[in-house]
Amino acid sequence: MSQWTTVAEEVAAKLREDAAERDRANAAPEREVELLRSSGLLTAFIPAELGGGDADPATSDSVTRIIAAADASIGHLLGYHYLHVWRSELFGDQDRVTRLRRETSANQWFWGGVANPLDAALELTPAEDGFLVNGRKTFATGASLADRLVVSGTRTDTGEKLTFTMDARANGVRYLDDWDNVGQRLTESGGVLFTDAPVAADDVLGVHPPSEEDSPAALRLSLAQIAFQAVLSQLHVGIAEGALEQAAEYTRTMSRPWFLSGVDNASDDLYVLVGYGELVASTEAAGLLADHASALLYAAAAEPELTPELRAAAALTISSAKVVSTKAVNEVTAKIFEFVGARATASKYGFDRFWRNARTITLHDPVSYKARELGAHLLTGELPPITGYS
């Protein structure tokens, strides 16, 4: 793993250099995706025999977090990319998994997804050798930059819900370029409009069973939803780590001690030291919990006899990680300002982007409903519902 950690750190160092500037410019991160591609990180977790970097997939979270610490948007794109590649496993067709990984390696594909559960479903009309997709989706992170998409839709004839892959540049796919938000600005999370966009029958990953079904196969498919939540927690932690690191660098090298402090360096002010220490501790706790949550997720995915209880155990810990990391990243990214001081509010330092990124990404879905799941389980043993967000 250490090889790819090193690569990630090199990429992160490049991203960090102009992250504040690129945040302001708000241009589509084409060069940044190219940087990920040329570094090999896109395929780092694909086995060597399929053309990839052969790293242990379970450690992809570390790479995501390193990149997110430097540039939260790019970390977000990469974390979702890994998730899209990984989730093909959940459908249980090993041949297809192998083929997709081989093609991803060969073409150095960057993956995006189109699946906001709160929008109306895309319509899949059967057509010669596949389907035609119609409809509109919002919040399609990374899609407009992607080579391949993972998409969900509903068959107009049978009502079945399918997940499939498609060429992101196919005819009939239009990116609305309407993502201009206060945080995660470079994630290109805008809308997508499908107009008779063709999907090959062979690219259908699988059919989703009803959410109340609890066969191991059905439960396994439903892991994709909590996998997104797990990645979000990792991104929260990455942002907190990046904010702490860069704020500490500023305090160490740029901050002036307050004239009443009686110390020669801002780094010697007790209030500053204690304040940073509390943030270090909460970030470390959130990171450990996010990693533990991911480990439970991977274990559930690998469990042939997956039960509702095992799925729920992973889901609940992922919810804990979300609650804890949400609190940590919002607190860290706001509090660091007290330790860098007034001059560090100059736009050129871009310290506000950490908070804007944190505040935006932590609203992906309301964290209070994750806490509610945890409370309900404690009080009544209730398992979290299986939804588009849990």
Place this chain on the structure above:
Amino acid sequence: MSQWTTVAEEVAAKLREDAAERDRANAAPEREVELLRSSGLLTAFIPAELGGGDADPATSDSVTRIIAAADASIGHLLGYHYLHVWRSELFGDQDRVTRLRRETSANQWFWGGVANPLDAALELTPAEDGFLVNGRKTFATGASLADRLVVSGTRTDTGEKLTFTMDARANGVRYLDDWDNVGQRLTESGGVLFTDAPVAADDVLGVHPPSEEDSPAALRLSLAQIAFQAVLSQLHVGIAEGALEQAAEYTRTMSRPWFLSGVDNASDDLYVLVGYGELVASTEAAGLLADHASALLYAAAAEPELTPELRAAAALTISSAKVVSTKAVNEVTAKIFEFVGARATASKYGFDRFWRNARTITLHDPVSYKARELGAHLLTGELPPITGYS
């Protein structure tokens, strides 16, 4: 007072319309200052016989807060303007006070200040009929937009520290236009360079006694420092009020209830209701405390036999107001996002500006040192030191 409250609300309504857009554009707020001028607000608190609006000066905080709720930068400019006009009283020369007010009314002057205590002092070299000013100052809020300035400097010959007024457009005054910060973007708080800029002897407001002197006159002069702190607390409260109001408007009209909430409107979600309620309560408490602090300040300024204890009582309550309002505004402006939801992170709504303004203005000077004053007074009875910030 109600007349001027109404005017303030009309001006605020205009400012609110494009506040988010102007924040992004980051242009010098010349039209906004003109709006204040044409509304009569600049001279609202000057007595009628001197040409002003005749409102009770003690109620200027309400106007400041109403404007700050709509546009924190413009509220900041206005609050400091009122402070500059008011503080001339502290020097005890009633004729000059009268003259300054009359001129301010006649010319509809907008005032700014140049006095960052952490910079090296400006140098005042005696010259024919006055002084020449040389040196450089940072964080000169509003100066580049002002007609008249209040400035502090040190005589090169005697070492005396003087406060004086001058024409903001005088020869030898150059505005560095270097304010590009993440919050309070339109306050034009950049640097000023003085090169042999002339000051008339007649425009010297007074000489500052050493800070350890505790005659009533010396103590009265030292009220200017805590007056800035009092205005800052009012601005904190105004920002919190504005954020709450606009977030509530969005929740009421735009937010969707979460699909698991079981309610039809976001405004019926218990978590949202309780959350807003907590913010309302803390904002109300901060507002009352800020008003109480201002009242103690005005009472101290009006007290012929001002004592160190009376000054300290005002200073300590102002510090309490700063501690409480800092916490409230940072919390309110961050927390509202949970109640408006993910779609409200679109840049066009500009909800992040409340937090950026709050986070920037609350760093004016470290709030921990205000808390320290309060703790020291509780523990040992120590009075707050008289400094550039307290």
Place this chain on the structure above:
Amino acid sequence: MSQWTTVAEEVAAKLREDAAERDRANAAPEREVELLRSSGLLTAFIPAELGGGDADPATSDSVTRIIAAADASIGHLLGYHYLHVWRSELFGDQDRVTRLRRETSANQWFWGGVANPLDAALELTPAEDGFLVNGRKTFATGASLADRLVVSGTRTDTGEKLTFTMDARANGVRYLDDWDNVGQRLTESGGVLFTDAPVAADDVLGVHPPSEEDSPAALRLSLAQIAFQAVLSQLHVGIAEGALEQAAEYTRTMSRPWFLSGVDNASDDLYVLVGYGELVASTEAAGLLADHASALLYAAAAEPELTPELRAAAALTISSAKVVSTKAVNEVTAKIFEFVGARATASKYGFDRFWRNARTITLHDPVSYKARELGAHLLTGELPPITGYS
């Protein structure tokens, strides 16, 4: 007012001496009520011509708070006593008010109440010249120590809800002596059993109109409920003030600086100073808000044309005060331990009683529902419902 403040401080000083010890002993505070009585505080706010101390009733909160700071239970008893005496005004029969005050002064009555709205109503069976009371009530703070009671019940024949006074020692009134709780231990807030207890027709204060009626008279009667909430906020603030004062005394005289602190006295540790300062500020804010809330309540009670909006304005500010004071007192009473240190956990100092009192009294009714009122008003303009708690 200053005379009675002095008396209150003298009584408080006596109570403070053995407050920790008496908290542990948990004996009914008969001597403490006697101390209040002999000090004159019980009748301090009754006009001189009716035999009382002639203090301004609107300032009774200060006395309550001073006593509560020394002994939260005794402050609670006194605050409720004042409330019981005051609330007779709400029924609009000035002759009765005069008579009750005259009798209270003449007999130095201590008042208690029996009215938990969540219990089944007491039954009032018409009898010769009055009623017989039957039923059981819980949480009857101070009743078992009282001379006179204010009680509510429902007529068995007409279903009308009456409030009346009665001799606390009447036949058929039994105190269950079942108050053994972790905080507010000396408030004697146990149950009361009524078995054919006689009430004179002449002691009926009035009939309660349905809660939806909004005549000024009906609204005025409903102020009693929010008056309890206002007193609770004052008690919260009193407890916080007492905790701060006694902790500061300990830190100043007994605490040792930590061996790594580099200072000679615990009172010089920056972390301790800042920590205390933050608590001072939040207590001051809560106190101001509680006083403002009380002032609105008294103004509403004095308003001949009381409207739902005016009542709501008082109710909402009282709810704000409850939210803010609840948070402040729970935080202050927990946090002080960090500033007194490990040795101060010895039982003899009794510092935990502040927190136990705070934690118990702040559960009187769920503060989240007060926040909900505030949120609903902000979002939709909804006025708080008129209930037994609002």
Place this chain on the structure above:
Amino acid sequence: MSQWTTVAEEVAAKLREDAAERDRANAAPEREVELLRSSGLLTAFIPAELGGGDADPATSDSVTRIIAAADASIGHLLGYHYLHVWRSELFGDQDRVTRLRRETSANQWFWGGVANPLDAALELTPAEDGFLVNGRKTFATGASLADRLVVSGTRTDTGEKLTFTMDARANGVRYLDDWDNVGQRLTESGGVLFTDAPVAADDVLGVHPPSEEDSPAALRLSLAQIAFQAVLSQLHVGIAEGALEQAAEYTRTMSRPWFLSGVDNASDDLYVLVGYGELVASTEAAGLLADHASALLYAAAAEPELTPELRAAAALTISSAKVVSTKAVNEVTAKIFEFVGARATASKYGFDRFWRNARTITLHDPVSYKARELGAHLLTGELPPITGYS
């Protein structure tokens, strides 16, 4: 491990039955120590060949936490007992370790310690075949209940600092029975007076090198101090877990929904569910971090080439665990009251003991100095100092 977990849970169930009652009675926990002894838990982590229960020592924290959840004082005694048995390893004399474990198993010894670093050192005067101990120590948790003690003192002749074991019932050892504190009441953490108490030369575990020495052996010895900190974090987590579990049981079975809630059970109130969920999440994070910290400690103890950096890595994570667990346990034990409601403040339920235990144990040494270590390391790379507490 599962066998001993089961035993621990059985013991915990017994302790839980009357934990509240025993807390009030405040009697020395002789029967409770006997219960630990008869259950086999005292020797569970000693290898089978030495007569113990053969559980993996690294998992002793789980047992400590299970017991602490039921009764924080008894968990504290057990956690320290395990620590005293374990720490003999640090001195590097494997024969002695073997002998101590064998004897502990054979005699079912319960171990206590006497070593408060802030007191004056005990004096060790050389005597025939050993030393005589003189002096006085405070905060000697468990000592008065112990069979054997681990004690530290300083040789009067050479100034060397020794750690040794001794018979807790030896002549000249007097327990001052002066522990009467608001929390951790049954830990018997009172003072000990030594008057010519004999120590055998053979019972000296080792000599402490100066704290600045950084040989692997010296660093290993210094792990004892951070091991105490690690156990404290585990106890914090155990208390939080116990509080949550028992509060949830009460909410589920006893709490009434608020009359305005619109739900039939307190367990369905959104505010209650979200509130519990947040506490579950923070407790889970603290638990993971405490376990990770313990794992780093055990790894450091097992490392032949222990370096200052490896020791520091363990120390820093232990500090993080302390910061996070301190915050979690104080918050959990205070907040649960909002979810059980006013009736749960009855003394018979004893819910306040969780908070009193938490508040007391978290003051063992000031957590702000742990945060300071973390901040200093982040800012400057400084390693935590080696002291009696770190």
